[in-house]
Amino acid sequence: MTEAETPPPFAVPDADRQDRMVEAILFASSDPLSTDEIEARMPRGSDAAEALRRVEAAYAERGVNVVRVAGKWALRTASDLSFLLRNEAQETRKLSRAATETLAIIAYHQPVTRTEIEEVRGVAVSKGTLDLLLELEWIKLGRRRETPGRPVTFVTTEAFLTHFGLESTKDLPGLDELKKSGLLDARTVAITPQKDDDPLEADDEDGPGEDANLFN
Amino acid sequence: MTEAETPPPFAVPDADRQDRMVEAILFASSDPLSTDEIEARMPRGSDAAEALRRVEAAYAERGVNVVRVAGKWALRTASDLSFLLRNEAQETRKLSRAATETLAIIAYHQPVTRTEIEEVRGVAVSKGTLDLLLELEWIKLGRRRETPGRPVTFVTTEAFLTHFGLESTKDLPGLDELKKSGLLDARTVAITPQKDDDPLEADDEDGPGEDANLFN
């Protein structure tokens, strides 16, 4: 990497040793690590990305696999062996339908405001539901929406990706089809009572129209 | 996840699968496990001892090893790689406000006792603050003050002068100079008592803005 200016104090470890290092580093951490984070811990001149590819392949058929979550790397038990590990399973309280739906809406529509969540579900979102998801650290506050009232938005977190084994929010199951079908388009629907007054104007909501300025 | 979802109740998993199971069990467990404990978690007919021998051998040269601790089994980072799990981080941190203020007071009033520092600051000086400054070798203990209790005094060091690029502490600008240089904000200057005594002078200096400053 930087062999010219600063010769590494030790010789660059050979591929085999680099693989062992990546294994050790991944094993030690319960949280996913980025390629950079891994490389930063290895001796200078190591190529973590290469080593990770080799280690990933080596573990593909084992009881523990190298997985990519949230754009990072982690070791996880193979999912076909989950039945063996009941003892390790933490008691997690089952989430309510409201919570699972709200999480899905946030995941697929992010960034999304509370009002928008309510539009999709057709009912008010209780504070408890959002609080629970925030507490689980599956969602967090995003930027404020630059529309009248500057409502806060919600987005999913890295912990969300890690929990569900997703590499990024682009890998949400069925995301492409939903996009193609237009079901994720921001569209205000007439049935929501507060929008009844003037559905045409309500349509404009996602792009900050001229009216928006009046309220700022 | 799919192919083995419902293993026939009495089919013994093959050796390869048993190895994977041992790996997963060892990986996920927070404590070392005995051979019996491992076997108890595996499907009936499995031979944990055999599987452990194979897994131990398979990992012998890897970055993570199967080790025996207190008659039980655990996965541990290979001992020659333990250095990877120590991270040396160099961090540059800004001195806290309390420490900066304390240092400044010592610089201007040296030799100065802790009580005197507290008088200027109007709040207590924590031991941690003085310890940090002593550790940084920016201050050191001066002579004891010949007053009741013979309190220690603090003075600045050579290292202090070097760090701040000062020839001597006499080079530190006086309070008046600080005011002129704008380091004292306008508000504080505006309500200095001397000016109150002579309203005409205050008027001359600040004009009609004066009142506003008082309340800002």
Next chain:
Amino acid sequence: MPDGESLDFEAESNSLLIDIDGFEGPLDVLLTLARNQKVDLRQISILQLAEQYLAFVRAARALRLDLAADYLVTAAWLAYLKSRLLLPVEDKAEDEPDADEMAARLAFQLQRLEAMRKAAATLFGRDQLGRDVFARGKPEVVTVEKQIDWTCRLMDLLGSYAKAKSASSYRPLHIERAKAHSMEEALVRLRGVVGDTPNWTRLEMFLPEDWRNEKMTRSAIASTFAASLELAREGHVALRQTEMFGPIYMRDVTEDDLAPDLTEGLDAAVVTDHPRQRRRIPHLRGKVA
């Protein structure tokens, strides 16, 4: 609609009524009703859906009057939509939204809710960390040996000194309790000289050294005077004042002083052995000054 499906709906709609608390609002009910039509949501008949919903609300109200307002608002909206859908298109007023568009939006909303339900189910059907897949049970903590370089610029130093200095010159205003020499202190002091003062001595001579400056002397005079009265009352000393506002003298008590007729020249207060005497003492302060 074939009879069979109609019956299905009847059965379903009964369970709908029973289940009303389990529904999360009218949209939920509409979605369930739409599912009952067993067609693609994109081809759902909004007219049929509206009819079914209205029937549902009617039946629900017959059973329980406290049907939530949301359900009724939606019912009214659907009744309106239904009427609009049934009206010939030409009758449409200019400023009213197109009925077909309204219907399409409702269909969209139902589709979207359905899609999100499925997405939630898929999401939670995935392998979840700590339930289906597991991280290392005993992570080895990476010990970070931190070396901290503390920095501070000269400007920070100067600025903070200036701030500290100006802050300390402008403490919040506290009205401090005036320092006062208490009568107890004076009494202790005077008791110390009882027996050593055979001659008339001006009371001022007994003031404590450090109370003799301009500000504090009045307090000391007052307390010393009060203390002298107390000692006179107890019969330890004699006091004398020869004129109004004149100097007050004190000396040890003698046999003569104890005679009741020798009150001449003494302040009335001295000889009056009245329990309320001491309470009046504060009024004397002004005179002493």
